[in-house]
Amino acid sequence: MTSATARPRTLAAWLFFVAALIVAMVVIGGITRLTESGLSITQWKPISGIVPPLNDAQWQAEFANYRRIPEYQQLNQGMTLAGFKAIFFWEYLHRLLGRLIGLAFALPLLWFALRRRIPHGYGWRLVALLALGGLQGAIGWWMVQSGLSVRTDVSHVRLAVHLLVALFTLAGIVWTALDLRALARNPQARPARLTGLGLLAGAILFVQLLFGALVAGLNAGLVTDQWPLMNGRFFPGATVAGRPVLDALFNDPAIVHFVHRWWAWIVVALLVVLARAARRIDRRASVAIHSAFGLQILLGIATVMSGMNLTLAALHQLTGALLVIATTWGMHVIGSRRG
Template identity: 55%
Template sequence: WFAVRRAIPKGYGVRLLALLALGGFQGALGWYMVQSGLVNRTEVSHFRLSAHLISALLIFAGCIWTALDLRTEARTGTHSPARLTGLSIAVIGALAVQILLGAWVAGLRAGQVASSWPLMNDHLVPEGIDWSSGPLFALAHDPYLIHFVHRWWAWGVAVLLILFAQRVKLLLRPASIAINAALGTQILLGISTVMSGIALPLAAAHQAVGALLLASVVWGAHAIGDNRPHLTLKIAG
């Protein structure tokens, strides 16, 4: 409809078409995920679950980035989209790994193997990890190991995000505040979810705030990658 009415700004047709295609792929992937729970067991594959989640968040992030580009273009009257910097790619990549691990924890119900924190059943490294098929297989399938890695990878991501927020603060203070607020909330929700024995409301909130954390990071990454620093500072003020 927008294309027919020539309402799509110049330079955004391919990007919006790609987002639309990703939406169709997301629907197909959703069925592929559900299908895995219709044969022999009522639980979906944690690999398909994570693929479904990551693709949804990719669309979410793409829409946010595009909206920010359009907003900036409307303010300046020039078409010059922001670019992802190496720093932003590293931070988003680390966060994506944590989100992937979280999806595996959910898919394997790995959160239920330990309801204590910071130790897992009184051990730093949990007992019960099955190494018989090798470390790589265990990393992708063993609920004890996946839960353990999800817990401790989170702290590395947290450090990266705090440093990233400091960088963003120089350009766009509201985005920096959003990153820190979402990060702190997410950490508290993660700990609370584990200690509650995976209470569904807390688990759902943990997932929702994870999406908000990604959104705030995308906002900050856009500020860093904007080719118009004078405008970024103006928005910040």
């Protein structure tokens, strides 16, 4: 039951806009990783960091900070200021968009709350999503810190946490927007519930997203440019012989790549089942799921065979975010059916 002042349709439109910004953020984050730009800004300044270097002295100061970390000293010795500006651009854009998303969520949420536009029962959920966004910013800096001393890159585990929290937040926003849209159509509508099938499909997809993030963090896409074989073999074996199984599963580039490429077919099987269940209620969700995973597989294969072409890899990441949205839609559809 909605109050007289609640505006669920307006809130749904706002949340879909924020979701679109998060998809853009995921893509830019992927490009930042692919261009090895993530450590170009070595300090976290949530407010003053909005303003980029504006003169040569400020640029030289930022470059001097970068030259102190292992990535420069071991990998990028001799980099020019122009080269530094190129990698700085992607990290700055990534952080700037993160701030924009925070404002695009927090300020309208405050306005909706003051105007009593939020339907009963949704306030806590929106505040929780805002908190997740704040946590994501802290996780991003926690990730960057891992590459500022000793290592020449960020921890692949922390990178995975950073990406997975972003995608979980995206799913939560889309789910809430769908609930609000249903409420706008029918004031008696209740929030969708998470079904057994939906939970299973989400868990299977989560594993794939985890290994996709580990692939990115370990540069495991460069292990081979072949498909379906990996350097002439189905199973590549560990990069370093004698590693414990659990260690190799999460830390060995070849094993991580292998799991990511073949777990994808388990994901496909579950998503086909989810899509068929959703089709009986809303055919559009079924089409979205099939389209997203079909394109994602093709892009994944093309990315590997191209030797990690930047454009293809960025499109692969984009489609991964869209697959999360499509899967969330399908889970919501089957969870909306009562009785």
